[in-house]
Amino acid sequence: MDSERPKTVTLAEVAGKAGVSKMTVSKVLREVGNISQETRQRVRQAAHELGYLPNSLAGTLSSRRSRIVAVIIPSISDIVYAEVLSGVNAILRPKGFQTFIGESQFDPSVEVDLIRAMLSFQPAGLLLNGGMARSADAQALLARRNCPAIQLWDCDRHALDFSAGPSHEEAGRLVANHFLDRGLKRIAYVGAELDKDLSARRRHLALKSSLAAAGIDLVSMTCEDRPRQAVTGRFLTEQLMRMHPEIDGIHFLNDAMALGGLSYLHQAGLPVPERISVVGFNGTSLANAVRTRLTTIDVPRTEIGEKAAQALLQMMEAEPVPDFWQARLELVQGNTTLAI
Amino acid sequence: MDSERPKTVTLAEVAGKAGVSKMTVSKVLREVGNISQETRQRVRQAAHELGYLPNSLAGTLSSRRSRIVAVIIPSISDIVYAEVLSGVNAILRPKGFQTFIGESQFDPSVEVDLIRAMLSFQPAGLLLNGGMARSADAQALLARRNCPAIQLWDCDRHALDFSAGPSHEEAGRLVANHFLDRGLKRIAYVGAELDKDLSARRRHLALKSSLAAAGIDLVSMTCEDRPRQAVTGRFLTEQLMRMHPEIDGIHFLNDAMALGGLSYLHQAGLPVPERISVVGFNGTSLANAVRTRLTTIDVPRTEIGEKAAQALLQMMEAEPVPDFWQARLELVQGNTTLAI
DNA sequence: TTATCCAAGGTTAGCGATAACCTTAAAGCT
DNA sequence: AGCTTTAAGGTTATCGCTAACCTTGGATAA
Incomplete structure (x- = not known):
């Protein structure tokens, strides 16, 4: 060189x-x-x-004020977190802040390392994803931080200074009500890697208990060692329908898995939504779909990032902020044209 | 607070x-x-x-050696760049490097600002996306850098210390040969936002000139003000087939647009590949597809990131590295089951 | 006239770490 | 015994910048 x-x-x-x-x-x-x-x-x-x-390092060291904001998300290549990140960037960049991004891959030990590395750069703020188990080491590190910290993507628990995200419990209830309103009684849940994802688990539990309150026993078909993608959705749906042919409503962990499930149901000659009702989660399918429109819960992903970033800016100005911002969820009814 | x-x-x-x-x-x-x-x-x-x-800032300032690597990509929420980034992270994180990510949104002026901001953190290396026009200011900044710089995603031109990516010219030729091998003569290209994306433009030009060499005039249907997504692919394909009903082969800017195009062709009763041949680009559709398999050029996205990161590590050790690493491209034949 | 004020800019002392060199006492060598 | 070597640790001087305070000369006020 x-x-x-x-x-x-x-x-x-x-x-x-x-x-x-x-x-x-x-x-x-x-x-x-x-x-x-x-x-x-x-x-x-x-x-x-x-x-x-x-030299920003020297400047920050001297003034003890930095313009770095550290963000730790589970995965960069998952469009959901990437869009939250875009929202964060859209607010912070014009104000001269640089975001420092870490990818925890849903691994709590990677998350601790990242938090340590991030804090060592004296960030002006820290944004963490809420949907993971936080290790004791991570808690200890966070207790010693001297910048505001915000939880993204989950506002059911408020461990940090502010949370921005949907209530996953509400999401679970929304889905339950959707099925109950349609008079369905044989309901299933399909998901993967739930051990890693607390938020998804919360949705699952809320769905289960809402249905239980109506006297319905949720059937769960999940596995931990396959990706949360369409192929897995298809595979698990096939298993599910073999074991429980009576099922007439399925909630999927996310839209990708739901599309996989839809694909199997279509091939198996089970019309959606006439014979069986399907609900995804995230709303990612809405923007990209050309003709298939899945029924899903639309989450305002970019807005979550924006709200978190705005709250951070306010906290840095020492302005008071509420404890959390709860993203409104919308159950979007789909159609069933099944082609691309 | x-x-x-x-x-x-x-x-x-x-x-x-x-x-x-x-x-x-x-x-x-x-x-x-x-x-x-x-x-x-x-x-x-x-x-x-x-x-x-x-305090890493103090450490870096004092030792004049940092463990920050700056990466600037056009878009975080585009899976293609996100996967390149994952490859970079996979190599650098275990070596104790932190990646600092910027999103240029294909805007050269944002890119300059980002380069300036990144360099002010004294990074150990800089990774830039190759597919954009580099402003004169950006060039001047880069000339004053004192760290290695690598170009990602495009190895047709080598402006920096190393390039890792596909040859987009080769990609264009591959597609041309695919069409020619099948004896097609009425060929079109469908794309969007080509003004922003030099790499896509290179593929387009290579396709055009390869076909011209065979005496075939490429029909191009592009627009600059719509997103490079499925909806646009569908819209432009409809326009194309209205104006040029004789077309029997289409190359799309990316897989998303190709899926949109496929959707229109299916609805219009034009069987693929019997009546018309379709080729996408990226290979993103392969992993997510459940039943539709698009013919596409598969690009090893994660590997590109890994190679770039490895080269960077070598350069930091002052080991010699070649000028570039050319990703091998593979034209993957699809099937045409059109459902999800 | 003299005290006061202010615009315009300079001085000093760090921020928290590390590079490069220095010290010291004990051990080893001949 | 006298000299060298080495393990173990300390000193000093930055790195590039900024906070906080200081200086100065002319304008202004009383």
């Missing part, structure tokens, strides 16, 4: 060129203090000519 | 508690230098009891 890297230009060099002190340059570039127009001009000119680039 | 944040614990405090100097603590925690077993033990104990958390 070209070992001939350019020397880094510091404030002192700009100061030398402009004939002023380092401090003056610092003030001009940050637009604080009283500096005359001519001097500002001269300093800016010098900085530009030298190609000066500030 | 609990305003009662814990005071941060520094090396000096750990040193005080352990009865040694700051330097000794620093050496123990970094596992360098000659420190006796008993002292190490005492220092570790003190650090643990105080809940010491190193």
Whole structure:
């Protein structure tokens, strides 16, 4: 590699060129203090000519104020979390904050490492996904943080300074009511990797107990070692319908699994929703679907990120914020045109 | 907001508690230098009891060596770039590097801002997406960097220290050969937002010129103001087939658009591949498809990220690396079962 | 006239760590 | 015994920047 890297230009060099002190340059570039127009001009000119680039590490170290916001999500390539992240970025970037992203892969031990690494960069705020078990080490680290921390994606429990997300318990109840309103009585749940995902588990439990209150026993078909994707949804639905052919309503962990399930039901000649009712979760299928429209619970993913980011900005200004923001959920009725 | 944040614990405090100097603590925690077993033990104990958390900013500033790698991709919520990023993370995280992610949204001016912001954190390396026009400001900034820089996703041009990605020109030729092998002569290209995406443009041009060499004039149906999604693919395919009903082969910008196109062709009663041949790009549809299998060019997205990260590690060790790594592309034949 | 104020900019002392070098006492060598 | 070596740890001087305070000369007020 070209070992001939350019020397880094510091404030002192700009100061030398402009004939002023380092401090003056610092003030001009940050637009604080009283500096005359001519001097500002001269300093800016010098900085530009030298190609000066500030060193944010030094700045943060010195001022003890950073513009880094650390975000830890379970997976970057899961569109759901990626969209929450987009919402966060959309609010923070225009305010000059940089987001620092970590991917925990739903692994609590990776999450601890990430929290430690993130905190060591002195972030101005920390955004964590709510849907995971937090290890004792993680709790201890969080207790020692000196920045606000926000929980994303789950507002059923408030362990941190603020939570933004749906109530997964409400989601479970919404689905239960949907089935009950349609007079269904043989209801099943299909999901995967529930051991990793507390939020999904909460939906499952809420569905189960809401149905139990109506005297209905939920059938659950789940597995822990397959991905939460369409193929798994298809596979589990096939198993489910073999073992329980009487089922007339299925709630899936997410939309991808629901589409897989739909595919099997279609092939098996079980019309949706006439013979069997299907409900997904997330609303991801809505934007991409061309003709198939799945019944699903639409979650405002981008808005969750935005609300979390806004709350963070307020907390950094020491403005009061409520404990949480609860995303409103919407059960969107689908159609059943089954082609792409 | 609990305003009662814990005071941060520094090396000096750990040193005080352990009865040694700051330097000794620093050496123990970094596992360098000659420190006796008993002292190490005492220092570790003190650090643990105080809940010491190193300040990476100070460490980096002082040592002039950072463990931050900056990555700028066009979009976080586009699965293609997200998977490249996952590959990068998979290699770098175990080596103790943190990735710093920026989303340029295909906007060159956002990209410049991001490069500036990233460089101000003194990263150990910079990964940039290759498929965008680089502004003059960005070039100037890059010229002043003092870390290795790698281009992702495109290895047709090598502006930086290393490139990892497919040759988009080869991709275009592959598609052309596929059509020619099948004896097709009325060929079209469907895409969107080509003004933003140099890589897609390269594929388009390569397809066009390969066909021209065979005496075939490519019909292009593109627009700049709609998203590169299924709906747009469907819409443009409908337009295309109205204006050019003779078309018998279509290459789409990506798989999502191709699925949209497939949906229209199916509805219009044009069987694929008998009446008309369709080819997508990326291979994203392969993993998620349950029954529809689109013919597409599969790109090893995760591997691209891994290769880029490995090259970066090598460059940081001052080991020699080649100029680029070219991802092998595979044209995967689909089937046409059209349901989900 | 003299005290006061303010615009414009400079000085000093860190922020929390590490590189590079220095010290010391005990052990080893001839 | 006298010299070298080494293990174990300490000192000093930054890294690049900013907070907090200080200086100065002219304008303004009393």
